[in-house]
Amino acid sequence: MLARRYAYRVIGLLVLLVFVAFFAVPMLWLVLAPTKTDYQLANQSPFAFGSLGTFVHTFNRVINYQGQLMLGWLKNSAIYSFGGTSLALLAAIPAGYGLALTQFIGRRALLAITLVVMIMPATALVMPLFLEAAAVHLVGTVWSVMLPFAFFPFGVYLAYIYFSSTIPRDLLAAARIDGAGEWGVFRHVALPLARPIVALVAFFAFVGDWTNYFLPFVMTSPSGATVTMGLQILIGSAPVFSPTASGYSGSEIYRPDLAMATLIAALPILIIFLFAQRTLVKGMLAGATKG
């Protein structure tokens, strides 16, 4: 009996370690790759460390590639993501509050529609959105990306759950009796209590916006490209993957450069992820704890 229990433990630990390797090895490789030259990357052990000097050199190569294209991509991504997330918060937090804590005709219908569009495959709408944007001459502008980002039904749903399950109604009623108007109740009572949900909706919106590829790919001109699109442009300039790219001298991208560009592109999200794990769990489970 004891031997069997021991065997189960060992098997369990082995399974865990296999998955640790699956998730950790690519991440480790990504950090180590830019410390090596292209030759070292192809010929040394994948886990060998090159040098810090090479890491800095690779960083500079990527940043200065073709007139600092990378900085432009990062700037575009930042504008779309911060703009989209801000607008999404402006729409989603009051809407979640309104759906949870006020009464109006059509409230349940609006809630049902929100649930449906939340699980609707959003990119299926990108093509018609493009035509809609073309009709009002927005294609190629920041609005063509930022406005679709602002529409974030998942955020409305999360805010709705939060407000309906954590804000005591008596508190709002007391504020009304004290003479606060509807806006005052929201602004001075509900909103200060809603910080966790603002953080959670901002987290999901920002991560979704930053990593989105299809929408900016369809909507923007080359000068409006995001960093996720930039990564694909860089692959197209890497002779190792695209032999036709080797014709332009000085503009080649090597494997360590690609790894460095990937690292730079993901860094903002990595940082947010490191700090957001607890918020994520707390927020996602907020609605379930009472169920």
Added chain:
Amino acid sequence: MVVSDGHASARRRRQAGGQRGAQPAGTSPIAGYFFVAFYVVLLLALGIAPAVYAIALALSTSGGLGVSHFVNTFNFFLFLPAFEHIATFEGIWLASQTVFVVILALMVHTLKPRVSAAFRLVFYLPGAMAGSASAIIWLFMFTPSGSPWAFILHAFHYQVLSNTVQPGNLPIVFAIMAFFTGAGGWIVIMYGALNNIPDELIEAAEIDGSSALQTAVRIKLPLIRKWIVYMLVLSFAAGSQLFVEPNILGVATNGEVPAQWSPNQLAYYLAFQQDSFNNAAAVSVDLLVIGLLVAVLLVWRGRLFEVE
């Protein structure tokens, strides 16, 4: 996710007190409209309008309304393969993700909090690589020369990238990419859900002689069932939209991965390479309908979102 809705309980209280249909103290309907106004404008302009527009485009033919764009695209030689690809990919990905996420969450939940925190972080961090970053990382992982996984790739006699990403392997290749970025977040969420199970329940089972495995299967699993359905709904919707991964593999392999591999790629191809927005809209509507049907089915069968 069962949402304990404030309105429902408030309504019960009001009904018990004989004040059927009364408004919560002081709220005016106008305030409600005011709070949802901006969201409703966005919903109409960016959710409903494009969906209606897509349906109208897909149905409008030279002779009035008709289904010829749906028939045309269905008969297009790249249509069925694209939907077959995505169905195979979703099947492999959703099945493996469900099994592994649940097993890993249950396993991590038996560890000491500090040890489990380290494991959870390792599983969860790759989520930051969603989209093109993950596609590029795995491009390197799947290239036999220089990959840390070369020993596995060589066992399959793969010598170059195009061996690994041969057509028959693509659903698995994309499933691995999706699992790498998607699983960790769900493991963390399932772990949180497991933590919400009262200790007394687990202890009672253990006192009754239940083994760790029996407790996991009989007590913990049924209690996180709704989260599993929730994960399936959101993952299915995300998976049906596959675009960036096949697109990047297409660039990296000089077109060996076709530019119409997934339905979304096909819609893009029809719109911008064939200049047929009507046909592209028809494919978009197909995707939309399938996505909605599956989501509604899962939501309904899984009794999710019991909001009111």
